[in-house]
Amino acid sequence: MRDLFVTLVVFGSIPLILRKPFFGVLIGSWLGLMNPHILCWSFAAGKPFALIVALTLILSFLISKEPKRLPASALVGLLGFWWFWLFVTTLTAFYPDTAWDYWDRAWRIMLLTFLTIVLLTSRERIDALVWTCVISLGFYGVKGGIFTLLGGGASHVNGPAGTFIGGNNEIGLALVMTIPLIRYLQLTSTNRWVRYAMMAAMGLCVVAVLGTQSRGALLGLMVMILYLAVKTRNRAGLLLLLALSLPLAFMIMPESWYSRMDTIQAYDQDASALGRINAWWTAWYLALEHPFVGGGFNVFLRPTFIQYAPNPRDVHDAHSIYFQVLGQQGFVGLFTFLGIMFGSFVSLNRIRKFARSHEQLQWMGDLSSMVFVSIIGYATSGAFLGLAMFDYYYTLVAITIGLTTVAHRYAAQGVPEIAEVAPRPVIGVAVGAVGAAANRFAPPRRWLLGAIAGWFGKL
Incomplete structure (x- = not known):
């Protein structure tokens, strides 16, 4: 099926x-x-x-x-240079055969990112992309939360094998980034049942993050919740939800979960943590010798550790977006990567301040705040996970640029008054067929089909 x-x-x-x-x-x-x-x-x-x-x-x-216009901004310029620098470092990679395989995936991510930036020109499109992200990853959060509650947290929550989010650490990071977007939909929805569903989804996603038994995801979750409580409006309901879901989740976690989380403090006695630190030093020493271009994609292999690692026998992946970029793309790549993140934070803060002075743009203020929190979650959990080319992160950067584009248009033309806008027939026969079919169904189905047709018409 x-x-x-x-x-x-x-x-x-x-x-x-x-x-x-x-x-x-x-x-x-x-x-x-x-x-x-x-x-x-x-x-x-x-x-x-x-x-x-x-x-x-x-x-x-x-x-x-x-119209196909690429916004003229420093953030777009940094993204373009980052794409170019990924290609340069692939040309000079230590292991070109495997590096080109990674480049094949990287350039597709960047191409979709730039196409998204060009086409993300309205609130309707931005909201549609946010819904796509929430449905795509919230599915695993809801499923994982239920799995954790029913199983008492005995087994790890994992994502689909063979994907960016296949492991417990990876799906934990993705869910930490998704919870703020769910919060945005909960804040801006006019349907109370959707708001209730989003609240339940947030609670289950929190449980699912704990169910991954990922220490990096736990740290990211704590930092994300702190920023979420600071950045969001109407905090009372959110704090109540967290006050109910977190103690429940902690109560059902097995003793093995607490033992694993305790190793965060005793990192110097944990083999996995020591292996990550060894990989970080490897990236540092490699970058000192190749400061501009690093070693290219997939550089964290045994020959590299033999040459640069303090402990050449302990071979690990980078397990950090920052040291991954440092080892693969050198200091130039690291500064560019950090520049994209910092530029996103600056843009989101500017958008939030602009929207604060216009009641009609409250949605924009909410979304900019929640995307800010999502990227904070990525920056925190990503410090312990090598997902520098995570397509979800670049989607959030594209949403940031899309929000900037819409904000600039509002600033230039004046903020429009809120009004009902009739759906435009942009998908022709399909919308007409749905609308015609809707009249033949009972009122609930007619409402649903009419809403779908109207939503498509606005895109």
């Missing part, structure tokens, strides 16, 4: 993508973040759905008549 569902969604979306390239961004993000094709067991397993959608998106982008 899931094979049929994924296949129908992908191939059914092709006409929509050809009509509006932004639909390709949504479907591509769904495939990249959730990886639904990895969950298939039958004929859809292993099919190149992402490639099909990517090619369709590129074709649609080239033939589309809608």
Whole structure:
């Protein structure tokens, strides 16, 4: 059944993508973040759905008549230089055969990021992308939270194998980044049942993060919750939710969970922690000898440790976005990577201050605050995990730039008054068919189909 569902969604979306390239961004993000094709067991397993959608998106982008303007900003410039520098360091990589495999994935992430930036030109599109992120990763949070509650936390929560979020550390990081976006949807939704569902999803995601038994995810969760409590409005409900969900989650965790978390303090006696520190020193010594270009993708291999590591026998991955970039792309790459993160924080703070002075733009202030908290979660948990090329992070950067684009337009044209806007018939026959079919159903179904048609029409 899931094979049929994924296949129908992908191939059914092709006409929509050809009509509006932004639909390709949504479907591509769904495939990249959730990886639904990895969950298939039958004929859809292993099919190149992402490639099909990517090619369709590129074709649609080239033939589309809608404006295609890349925003002129320092953050966009840093992203462009980062893409260029990834290519340069791949040319000079220590291990070119495997480095080019990693580059093949990196340039696709950057291409989708830039296409997203160009097409993210309205609140409707920004909200649609946020919903895509929340549905894609919130699925694993809700599922993992229920799994942890029913199993008493005895087993680790993991993501789909063979993906960016396949391990317990990786899915923990992704959920830490997703909780603030769920909070944004809970704050801005006008439907109380959606608000209740988002509150439940946040609680289950918190439980799921604990269920991963990832120490890095736990640290990221604590820092993220602290910033979330500071940055969000209407804190009372959120604090009540955390006061109920966290003690419950801690109570059901087994003794093995507490023993594992205790090693955070006794890191000097933990083999895994010592291996990470050994990898960090390896990245440092490598960067001192190759300060500009580093060692390229996939440099943390045994020959590198033999040459640069304090303990050459303890071979580990970088286990840190910062030391991963330092070892792979050198100091130039590290400063660029940090510049993108810092530039995102600056942009989000400016957007929040701008929105604060306009009641109509409260949604923009909420989203900028929550994206800020999401990136804080990535920056914290990422200090213990090598996911520098995590596509989810670059999606958040694209949302930041999209918010800046919309804010600049509002500032130039004046903030519009809130008004009901009739859906535009941008998907032609499909919207008309849905609207016509809606009239034949009972009122609840008619409302749902009408809402879907209206939402599509605004994109």
